Amino acid sequence: MSLGEPEDTADEMVRKIRALQETGQQEIAQMEEQEKQRLIEIAGKYEDCVYIEVSSVHSGSKLAYHLGDAVGIVNPGVHIGMFQDSVLYMKYATEEDPCALDFRYFPKGFGNVMETYSWSDNIKQVVIKNQKGYSLIFNHEEIAPGETKVFTPVTHKQGLFSPDCYNGKSLFTMEKED
Numbered sequence: 001m002s003l004g005e006p007e008d009t010a011d012e013m014v015r016k017i018r019a020l021q022e023t024g025q026q027e028i029a030q031m032e033e034q035e036k037q038r039l040i041e042i043a044g045k046y047e048d049c050v051y052i053e054v055s056s057v058h059s060g061s062k063l064a065y066h067l068g069d070a071v072g073i074v075n076p077g078v079h080i081g082m083f084q085d086s087v088l089y090m091k092y093a094t095e096e097d098p099c100a101l102d103f104r105y106f107p108k109g110f111g112n113v114m115e116t117y118s119w120s121d122n123i124k125q126v127v128i129k130n131q132k133g134y135s136l137i138f139n140h141e142e143i144a145p146g147e148t149k150v151f152t153p154v155t156h157k158q159g160l161f162s163p164d165c166y167n168g169k170s171l172f173t174m175e176k177e178d
Helices: 004-043
Strands: 049-054 063-067 070-074 077-079 086-091 101-108 113-119 125-130 136-138 141-143 148-151
Touching (some): 004 049, 004 063, 063 101, 070 086, 113 125, 125 136, 141 148
Parallel strands (some): 049 125, 113 136
Antiparallel strands (some): 063 070, 086 101
8 A cells, every 4th residue: 555545545535526416416407497397387378477386485486487478487585674574576678588577475474475565567367376284375365285376467456666666657657546
């Protein structure tokens, strides 16, 4: 046994560990891509919709969208407010991708209540699937575990105004309700 052998063995072990890490990362990326495609396929069954399989109310779950010809995924953002936290899904239009969306809700209760306060005009349907082990309340309507329900702007009352004035909405331009 020479003095160089333990180093060679250690280098070989490091190479094996790195190869395993790389393989694991590739498998994770492949699984994430498959999940993304699955969600987009479900959203594609609905016209001008956003689709959420709710597993977390307070921090949000991935949102899949099908708006016009555009499809994709938006990860949630959480806004920690002074009086009320909210979950935000925002996608801004770019030259490469002109599709934009803005969907926001207040998480309430003990992780079982979602109350929307803003969604952009291009969203005609919100499809919610309850992935939790207990009932979920979305805009005052109960969704049983495993159940999927479709909501439309008729079931949604505009609450707060988007600070970005998406769709040109702002405190000064909103039409008065009769």
